[in-house]
Amino acid sequence: MITALTGGTGGAKFLQGLQEVASPGDLTAIVNTGDDLRWWGLHVSPDLDSVTYALAGMLSRDRGWGIEADTFQCLDLMRRLGAPSWFQLGDRDLATHLYRTELLTQGKSLAEATEQIARRLGVGACILPMTNDRVETRVLTTAGELSFQEYFVRERYQVPVQAVRFDRAAQASPAPGVVESILAARTILIAPSNPVTSIGPILAVPGVREALQNTRAPVVAVTPIIAGAAVSGPAAALMQANGLPVSIEGVARAYADFLDTLIVDECDTAYAANVERLGIRTRCAQILMTSTADKSSLASAVLQAADELRAVSASA
Amino acid sequence: MITALTGGTGGAKFLQGLQEVASPGDLTAIVNTGDDLRWWGLHVSPDLDSVTYALAGMLSRDRGWGIEADTFQCLDLMRRLGAPSWFQLGDRDLATHLYRTELLTQGKSLAEATEQIARRLGVGACILPMTNDRVETRVLTTAGELSFQEYFVRERYQVPVQAVRFDRAAQASPAPGVVESILAARTILIAPSNPVTSIGPILAVPGVREALQNTRAPVVAVTPIIAGAAVSGPAAALMQANGLPVSIEGVARAYADFLDTLIVDECDTAYAANVERLGIRTRCAQILMTSTADKSSLASAVLQAADELRAVSASA
Numbered sequence: 314m315i316t317a318l319t320g321g322t323g324g325a326k327f328l329q330g331l332q333e334v335a336s337p338g339d340l341t342a343i344v345n346t347g348d349d350l351r352w353w354g355l356h357v358s359p360d361l362d363s364v365t366y367a368l369a370g371m372l373s374r375d376r377g378w379g380i381e382a383d384t385f386q387c388l389d390l391m392r393r394l395g396a397p398s399w400f401q402l403g404d405r406d407l408a409t410h411l412y413r414t415e416l417l418t419q420g421k422s423l424a425e426a427t428e429q430i431a432r433r434l435g436v437g438a439c440i441l442p443m444t445n446d447r448v449e450t451r452v453l454t455t456a457g458e459l460s461f462q463e464y465f466v467r468e469r470y471q472v473p474v475q476a477v478r479f480d481r482a483a484q485a486s487p488a489p490g491v492v493e494s495i496l497a498a499r500t501i502l503i504a505p506s507n508p509v510t511s512i513g514p515i516l517a518v519p520g521v522r523e524a525l526q527n528t529r530a531p532v533v534a535v536t537p538i539i540a541g542a543a544v545s546g547p548a549a550a551l552m553q554a555n556g557l558p559v560s561i562e563g564v565a566r567a568y569a570d571f572l573d574t575l576i577v578d579e580c581d582t583a584y585a586a587n588v589e590r591l592g593i594r595t596r597c598a599q600i601l602m603t604s605t606a607d608k609s610s611l612a613s614a615v616l617q618a619a620d621e622l623r624a625v626s627a628s629a
Numbered sequence: 630m631i632t633a634l635t636g637g638t639g640g641a642k643f644l645q646g647l648q649e650v651a652s653p654g655d656l657t658a659i660v661n662t663g664d665d666l667r668w669w670g671l672h673v674s675p676d677l678d679s680v681t682y683a684l685a686g687m688l689s690r691d692r693g694w695g696i697e698a699d700t701f702q703c704l705d706l707m708r709r710l711g712a713p714s715w716f717q718l719g720d721r722d723l724a725t726h727l728y729r730t731e732l733l734t735q736g737k738s739l740a741e742a743t744e745q746i747a748r749r750l751g752v753g754a755c756i757l758p759m760t761n762d763r764v765e766t767r768v769l770t771t772a773g774e775l776s777f778q779e780y781f782v783r784e785r786y787q788v789p790v791q792a793v794r795f796d797r798a799a800q801a802s803p804a805p806g807v808v809e810s811i812l813a814a815r816t817i818l819i820a821p822s823n824p825v826t827s828i829g830p831i832l833a834v835p836g837v838r839e840a841l842q843n844t845r846a847p848v849v850a851v852t853p854i855i856a857g858a859a860v861s862g863p864a865a866a867l868m869q870a871n872g873l874p875v876s877i878e879g880v881a882r883a884y885a886d887f888l889d890t891l892i893v894d895e896c897d898t899a900y901a902a903n904v905e906r907l908g909i910r911t912r913c914a915q916i917l918m919t920s921t922a923d924k925s926s927l928a929s930a931v932l933q934a935a936d937e938l939r940a941v942s943a944s945a
Binding site for chain 2 (some may be wrong): 352354355380384385386387388389390391393394395396403404405407408409411412416418430434435558
């Protein structure tokens with residue numbers, strides 16, 4: 314059993330690779346919901362959707378979010394009606410949000426809604442929201458405090474960040490199965506997602522960090538930082554705001570209390586010693602995933618690193 | 630000032646004709662909301678939408694409902710998710726329901742939401758829901774009591790009808806402007822809509838029938854029944870269930886307490902005496918509207934009948 318903590322974009326691609334090399338039934342994804350928002354009256358869970366669409370083979374390759382070949386007819390009329398339109402929902406994508414919102418209104422939990430949507434779309438893996446509670450990532454910027462999507466999509470992460478906080482995290486509980494799947498897993502993986510606003514909210518839910526520290530499974534992370542820059546998105550600015558160097562060392566520090574091995578890109582081997590100094594092993598792989606083969610080979614490299622850790626632990 | 634009471638399909642076409650021959654700014658439509666439903670968590674007002682789309686030049690000509698050339702991508706994924714799909718919402722149409730639902734959630738009234746949507750879509754006429762309250766048309770059938778859309782769309786009006794009632798009508802108030810526009814109008818028109826479930830709910834709102842009885846304006850109705858059959862939809866079965874003959878006489882009886890003139894089709898002139906016996910004048914016109922010219926000429930005939938009534942009244 315493999316349990317992976319993940320955000321949307323990079324994490325979704327990583328999970329596609331894992332699904333190729335491992336049995337989907339053995340895979341549990343614990344997904345960030347700190348980016349969730351109410352949009353047009355609907356409950357939108359961007360990272361849950363990206364992961365679900367990725368594992369259902371529906372994720373748009375061009376955009377990296379939403380559904381492949383989706384149309385935007387509804388958005389077009391919404392604009393004409395004068396509704397806010399900076400966050401874009403495709404017509405097919407809308408069905409997921411309408412359906413989820415209905416299930417939540419009927420009293421189902423976010424985890425139950427997520428499970429039902431994933432099953433209906435043919436996903437074999439188990440997709441868990443980090444919590445059924447509302448935890449909101451808030452980004453304090455020079456332009457005021459913004460929700461994550463306001464910062465990321467509306468402002469295109471061009472406003473300087475001063476701090477990040479996870480509103481109501483202290484009162485949240487992990488969704489059923491989150492802690493259990495960490496404690497029972499054979500392998501724990503941290504996807505190449507933003508450590509601050511993708512993995513950070515998951516770690517902020519009380520009990521998750523402790524489970525990662527206490528699990529007997531090896532914990533392997535894939536860095537989203539290559540050669541001192543983020544593969545995509547605002548990870549660099551957010552790491553800086555959180556006092557982390559924008560480097561593989563910064564990623565390792567974010568996870569230092571539970572991480573066993575960090576997978577780094579070939580071009581960063583010269584800096585591996587900065588990570589190993591923290592008591593964390595490094596292994597090299599090609600992190601950038603452009604083809605299906607890239608995704609599978611990264612997934613294989615990560616699982617191999619976990620096997621190595623188990624072998625070391627068995628011989629110790 | 631012209632005030633027209635109307636349902637969706639036939640009424641929407643009739644209003645398009647009126648808008649051609651009268652100034653849109655002089656036109657007020659009082660629209661049935663007894664068919665409104667909650668669908669996919671959204672507040673859907675089928676008749677308000679048909680009238681709005683018709684007056685905005687957006688109504689689908691083929692379907693007679695929804696938006697011209699709309700797509701159904703969202704519906705398609707809704708089906709795959711296992712959501713109910715017998716009531717079909719197009720992708721552009723969805724924007725109207727999302728936007729209306731948001732306005733209602735923010736505390737706006739249905740009338741305010743309707744006005745805002747109509748204005749944004751470029752409608753010059755005033756479109757009023759019959760009430761801001763929830764009045765629901767319930768159709769008692771041999772298969773149990775159904776909402777109007779369950780009877781009309783899901784069952785395709787193939788189940789025998791025993792009775793019709795308007796749930797919560799007694800507690801409803803006319804929307805602001807409804808009674809006022811009837812009392813202040815120069816001409817009152819009743820569109821060629823189903824007298825039982827399109828005009829009936831409007832008349833069931835306390836105060837509306839009284840205003841029609843008390844207004845000094847001539848009241849002219851267009852029959853939706855031609856040669857003993859409905860032009861479209863379930864009007865015949867519903868009139869029978871309400872004890873009304875399926876004929877121009879049945880239409881006249883439904884409005885007998887306030888109607889001055891009934892516009893009947895040329896083919897029904899032989900039965901005009903049955904209407905005139907009720908103290909209601911008849912005038913002949915071509916009721917079936919297939920072209921834009923048909924709509925305009927019916928509208929002209931109706932306005933001319935109103936002019937005649939005013940002339941009679943002035944000379945009396």
